[in-house]
Amino acid sequence: MQPTGRPPVVDVALQGSGISVAEQVDRAKVLQRLRLGDAAYRHLTRAAAITVLIILGGIIISLVWGSLPALRTFGISFLYEDAWNPVTEKFGAIAPIYGTVVTSIIAMLIAVPVGLFIAVFLTELCPMWLRRPVGIAIELLAGIPSIIYGIWGLFVFAPFLQQQVQPFLIALFGEIPVLSYLFAGPPYGIGILTAGLILAIMVLPFVTSISRDVFEAVPPVLKEAAYGLGCTTWEVSRYVVLPYARVGVIGGVMLGLGRALGETMAVTFVIGNAHRISGSLLAPGTTISATIANEFTEAVGDLYTSALIALGLILFLITFIVLAAARLMLMRLNARVGG
Amino acid sequence: MAATFQSSLYASRRRRNRISMGLAFAATAFGLSWLVLILAVLLWEGFSGLSLAVFTEMTPPPGSAGGLLNPIVGSLVMTTIAVLIGTPLGILAGTYMAEYGRYDRLTTVVRFINDILLSAPSIVVGLFVYEVMVAQMGHFSGWAGAVSLAVIVVPVVVRTTEDMLILVPDTLREAAASIGLPRSLMITKVAYRAARAGMVTGVLLAVARISGETAPLLFTALNNQFWSLNLNAPVASLPVVIFQFALSPYHDWQKLAWTGALIITLAVLALSIIARTLAAQRKTS
Numbered sequence: 001m002q003p004t005g006r007p008p009v010v011d012v013a014l015q016g017s018g019i020s021v022a023e024q025v026d027r028a029k030v031l032q033r034l035r036l037g038d039a040a041y042r043h044l045t046r047a048a049a050i051t052v053l054i055i056l057g058g059i060i061i062s063l064v065w066g067s068l069p070a071l072r073t074f075g076i077s078f079l080y081e082d083a084w085n086p087v088t089e090k091f092g093a094i095a096p097i098y099g100t101v102v103t104s105i106i107a108m109l110i111a112v113p114v115g116l117f118i119a120v121f122l123t124e125l126c127p128m129w130l131r132r133p134v135g136i137a138i139e140l141l142a143g144i145p146s147i148i149y150g151i152w153g154l155f156v157f158a159p160f161l162q163q164q165v166q167p168f169l170i171a172l173f174g175e176i177p178v179l180s181y182l183f184a185g186p187p188y189g190i191g192i193l194t195a196g197l198i199l200a201i202m203v204l205p206f207v208t209s210i211s212r213d214v215f216e217a218v219p220p221v222l223k224e225a226a227y228g229l230g231c232t233t234w235e236v237s238r239y240v241v242l243p244y245a246r247v248g249v250i251g252g253v254m255l256g257l258g259r260a261l262g263e264t265m266a267v268t269f270v271i272g273n274a275h276r277i278s279g280s281l282l283a284p285g286t287t288i289s290a291t292i293a294n295e296f297t298e299a300v301g302d303l304y305t306s307a308l309i310a311l312g313l314i315l316f317l318i319t320f321i322v323l324a325a326a327r328l329m330l331m332r333l334n335a336r337v338g339g
Numbered sequence: 340m341a342a343t344f345q346s347s348l349y350a351s352r353r354r355r356n357r358i359s360m361g362l363a364f365a366a367t368a369f370g371l372s373w374l375v376l377i378l379a380v381l382l383w384e385g386f387s388g389l390s391l392a393v394f395t396e397m398t399p400p401p402g403s404a405g406g407l408l409n410p411i412v413g414s415l416v417m418t419t420i421a422v423l424i425g426t427p428l429g430i431l432a433g434t435y436m437a438e439y440g441r442y443d444r445l446t447t448v449v450r451f452i453n454d455i456l457l458s459a460p461s462i463v464v465g466l467f468v469y470e471v472m473v474a475q476m477g478h479f480s481g482w483a484g485a486v487s488l489a490v491i492v493v494p495v496v497v498r499t500t501e502d503m504l505i506l507v508p509d510t511l512r513e514a515a516a517s518i519g520l521p522r523s524l525m526i527t528k529v530a531y532r533a534a535r536a537g538m539v540t541g542v543l544l545a546v547a548r549i550s551g552e553t554a555p556l557l558f559t560a561l562n563n564q565f566w567s568l569n570l571n572a573p574v575a576s577l578p579v580v581i582f583q584f585a586l587s588p589y590h591d592w593q594k595l596a597w598t599g600a601l602i603i604t605l606a607v608l609a610l611s612i613i614a615r616t617l618a619a620q621r622k623t624s
Contacts, residue, residue: 034521041523042439048431049440049449052497055490056452059463062470117359117366125363134367136615141374143611145551147578148381148600151585155593156380201373208370232356255458262460264554265582289462289554296469296558312466316459323455331451 059316067310069302078310084275086300091307093314095275099192099285100315103267104260106196106281107203112253114200115207120237122208123215135212142205150269153198154190158270161197162189166282184280190272193281198266203256210252214245214333248333254326262319264289288315378604385601388594393602397566398580401589407599409566410575416568417481417560417576418550421488426542428489429496436497437504438526450501456494464490465555473559481574484560491552492545499541503534540614547610551603553578577603 081092166187173179226240272284299305392406399405436446468487515525561573581599584592
């Protein structure tokens, strides 16, 4: 007997095959649409990834293109001439290059040891509950925009250095042969040393956070073994943790160096923008980025503009090399940790 | 004799340890003191100049009172456009690197280049956009400013998107694939949702990064003393106004520069704290 509302079996088979033609067409359409959508999305994302490469390529090409007039006029002497005279249109890059290098060296000389010691504090000494707050506070230093460092440096830090620190330094090192040369001249407040100190504060969080991360990645067994032999905390940090984390630390330092070399606004405020090379660290100077920031909008004439873009090209090449080296080191480290 | 030698060695090791651990304490105090010093001066100088007029009036000529309305609006507009351009591009690129081409050579190259762009000097980005847009169009413009900020947004978003998508468990992807979802739907409906908090964090960090950027705006958006929303003309922005006012000899302008600096810092710190809380939530859940 047939239950009501239920078609006989034979009919189901017939109906099933009857519908399946239309259904299969629908199904094929939907699948086709999905396949197209998938391919489209794949190509879209691929294009976006390639755009990142195009941006870098565009930066390099536009900088080279823009600096061609200057490079054609001055040739290789652009790199070592120290004249910078917009009136006679004589331009040389050595003074800004010198300023960039010296301020970055000062910054690294201070930031690297301090950053490493902070990392030791955070991984070995600091009580657990304090680690996160202290770590975040140090990283907040990295979050403060560079223009804030600039305005603070100009109105607070430079006057402080001028009145308190620099006269002391001049008096202290005045009698010592080499150092008296480095700390000669009147205390301006602004200058190479001030810029280097501000850069040190800005670079500090980079060195600290990467050092801390690689210190934390040191296997506890190694440290425990050293402690078990009776090593002090210092000996464990110096002879076990640091050698193990060396590659990562160097990578972090290079990353910080890349930042110091390219930093613009903070330096522009406190460097004094003087195109000359002075032996004294207290004298005003200039860096590549500060020169561009100060002079670009006021540059009259194609050659002047082009010389500034050439400076930008030099800066980009220097930082590119430093950053690439840093990344390669950190990548090698990751490969080791992964493998 | 041997005993005294041993104990003196022991004493010197302990002394060295105490000195270096003291240095570690001192270094941390040194690092933290800068944060305190900078924030204290900023709060002091900034709050003393903070008033309603700052948010309702235009930048003044030297010697008269005024506010920061036009640079604040200019910064907001350019930041918004930069995020609107940079975020989709960054998310798509990050998607390719984490989903479609995780083991491609292209991905390795893009990751390397992206990391370099991430820490490249921002002033160079300004020069690039100057060459490509300002020099071609013949005038400074808000669009150029927004594009140069977008160039800074892209690497940040690419990086966080890729990192967050890689953290999405493969079992989720396999589950999606097992019910017949094509890859694009699997990515948009499953992977993006799983990684949403992290990706939002990346965008917030990018906004925090560009809201204080000055160098790329100096010769793209330039500056504007007056109210203007015309993006084909120079547009004022908070960082550039701070730069100009702080280096001026006028006391009123310097005061406004401090106030502007306080506004930017508070905005940036708020953004990074929100970003951190989001990231922390993701970790605990």
